[in-house]
Amino acid sequence: MFKRFSINYMVLLFLIDSVMVQMGLAWAIHLRFIIPFGQEVRPEYIPHWMYVPNLSMYISVGLLWAALFLFFSCYTPRRIIFWIDEFQRIVMAHTVAALSLAGLLYLANIPLxxxxxxxxxxxxxxxxxxxxxxxxxxxxxQSNGNTSIARILVVGAGPIGQEIVSEFKRQQWPGIEFVGFVDTA
Incomplete structure (x- = not known):
């Protein structure tokens, strides 16, 4: 099981993102022939009218997206704690990568x-x-109640330690469990 924000979880996100980008490119090509917008393009005219992405195109897209997702910290746990931060980073990285791809296609004179x-x-x-x-x-x-409980060990079993524990118990703070006391006496 992957813990959220662990190294393994971030590697999994990276791999899934890479697969999603490649699938998106392949599906976009197929959608061009299915969805009836724009000029009609028949599959038999593909080699004459348009560029058919090959392995080098898929590698370029994968490297471009991976580099920009890493640059925009889409896999840095402390920067994607909140969903809005994560989504902003993904949208920004994806948009910059798409614009970079458009520039790359233009400079390479590839008519996609x-x-x-x-x-x-x-x-x-x-x-x-x-x-x-x-x-x-x-x-x-999946989160269970045990992961959100803070177990506290109070240093000092004297009157101050007892007072702190009784005050917390009186306030009934959720998610706090006192384990015991540590004292030299």
Missing amino acids: LRLIFVYFYTLTLVMLLGYRIVLRVWHRL
Whole structure:
């Protein structure tokens, strides 16, 4: 089981993000022929009218997204504690990566269809945010009461230590359990 924000969990997020980006690119190409927007492009005209992404394109996209997601700290646990921070980082990194890809395609003179690019951006963003929402909900449902209890060992069994414990018990603070006292006497 992965603990949230552990190294293994962050590596898992990195791998899932990489797979989602690659799937988004492949599905965007297929969606261009399924969704009836824009000029009709028949599959038999593909080699003549448009660029068909090959292995180098998928590697470039994977490296670009990985580098920018790392640059924008999408895998730094202390920066993605709250869902709004995590989603802002993902949207920002994904947008910068998509704009960088557009620049790379322009400089390399690769004629990728604009609707494929729009489908890729939208579909990948929805997939990246969607699975992170599912993970956050799953972690919230999996949390049990024992992980949120702070067990406190009071140093000093004298009157001050006893007074502190009685005051906490009187206030009935949730999530605090006194284990005992440590004293030299």
